[in-house]
Amino acid sequence: MSKLKAVFFDLDDTLYTSFQAGDRYAYECMEKWAQETFGEAGHGFDAAFLTARKQLAAEQPDMPPIHDRVLFAQRALENMGLNAVPHARKAAAVYWDAVFAKMTVRPGAPEFMDELHAHGIRIAVVTNMLADIQMEKLMRLGLSERIDYLVTSEEAGIDKPHRTIFDLAMRKCGVQPDEALMVGDNFTHDVCGAHEAGISGIWLNWTHKERPESEVSCFEAHDFLEAADHIRTLF
Template sequence: MLFDLDNTLTHRAQSIERYVARFLQDFQSRLKTVDPKSLFALISATDNGGYGRAGNPHPSIKASIAHRLHRELAWRSPPSEAALLDHWFHSFPTCAVLMPGALEILTELRKQNLPVAILSNGNDLSRQATVDALGLREFCVDVFSSDRLRLKKPDPATFRHVAEVLGIAPEACLMVGDHPTVDVCGAQSAGLSAVWLRGFHNWPEIHPMPISIDTLSQLTAWFRHRKN
């Protein structure tokens, strides 16, 4: 079993809400004024569900967020852009919020002795820190990032390489993710089966829709039924 991380095992928007609270705790005394809802909207728009915006002039999403926070907030005593970047890098993983049903499905898969790995695009240190902050390490045989692999979803080579490292044939792997193209179609093009977690992206009409779920609890119920 392969799981995406953001908006699959974690809830990105709720994680940003928690980060906003941390940000205000650490920086509010240096701001003239700030509206938490506006701050959440600024970060969410820049983050775009963990995918960033097309044409982003910065090297990463976190760099874009740090730049906008530095330029657009009403600072009394502004920290450097580098300090804001460092704050996001070290604080955001600790603000991660589990997707409802995440522990339930991971616990069920462990009971059934089914190996689980996480496959996520992004910086390896932040991926690992998020997994550790949420206590997911004990459920996973490995945590793969595009940074570590030098391969990125939806490239089919990414999924095939991970399956090879795990010692599992691609056709015996199931990928669960929220993004139709990056997670689902990418996995299918590599010979894996895939389940789409609805609610975060629209399904592109050019592709036939796969098995889909609205919640991870539905996946847990399916595996329990399969066992029985």
Template sequence: MQYQAILFDLDDTLYDLRSYWRGRLHEALDAVLARYPHFERDALVHQAIREKVYIERLPAFLRAQGVDDEALIASAKSMFERDWFARLVLNDDAPATLRALRPRFKLGLVTNGPSRTQRPKIAQFGLDDYLDLLIVSEEVGVAKPDPAIFHMALEQLGVAPAQALYVGDSLEFDLPGADAAGMPFVWMNPRGEPFPEHLPRPLHEIQRLTELVALLG
């Protein structure tokens, strides 16, 4: 198949959200752990990630764990959100990969999330310099895994589903959405996690973005 376009997910595909999130939680919880030494740091951070505790949810999360020092809670939240977007960085091989692919393919982004979180990331990463299309789910009123958001991107790029790859990490949103839209899917799996047998197989699995360049010849 001669592909004409490549669409990317953003979070945990073009940059490592999970590692960044874990590091920021470690910072934010330092003072809490000093005041409440019975907490085990890694277990608390793991629980926060499992419960998808982002900035606005941190105070409620801490109260649910029994933290009752409101000044400390406010301080932890302030530490957590400080320079949140300014300290984000793309995967180290992302810029070179996008530069290598752009002369040969139309490139686009299809990301779930609100504009207030996704647009600052796009600006921080300078993705306008690399991509021909940027779609944020809140702005178009539909989100992955609904195939409609993929069809919007394909229509704007002027390519058929079979002529475009979708590269993403989420087996909950990216894989079923791309599959329903008729797009081949490349699974970004940097941690080498096992693939669930009950799901449709991706076209390829990669651990680093630069593998796309070799994959596409």
């Protein structure tokens, strides 16, 4: 590749861990909130929320609304015969507060971002999610001042692995595909999606998953520090 000018990082499960732990905790918190708010009528809200989430994902595959917890809550409450308008946003707030509470920034990530900037390398977070939620995460993780650009699927209009989001990241950073590198935990979304845009990838396989059958080549790291060490060889 040409001289490295930009590194694109996924956010969830790449710059912090673990989204899954926060998601599980969020369901527990929402069920408690629903029963406190609606009494017996709120029982089973966690299951209704999950069902709504799956329904929206099936109805609008790869589209940003499938990440909107307010929409999940609205659909869930309506399916339960409850008035969604006064309560859906609160349910979503309960969900996200629980997720935020479980976030832990990857060891070495803040320092490595500072190191990248010291070498004149731009940083973009390229993520499937709504902009305001990802901004809040970056603020809470202490990373908001360490990145140059946030690129969300909400802004791009479609989720990774569609190349549109990677093209937008390159335009923001003012780089060509061979001047950029993508780092992410999802082989399909991050590595293969970046590859389709001509960008090399690093698969942060911190859960030690079996490598998918693919002709796409990439460096495989098992923790953030290993990924950082590899990127240093490209300075």
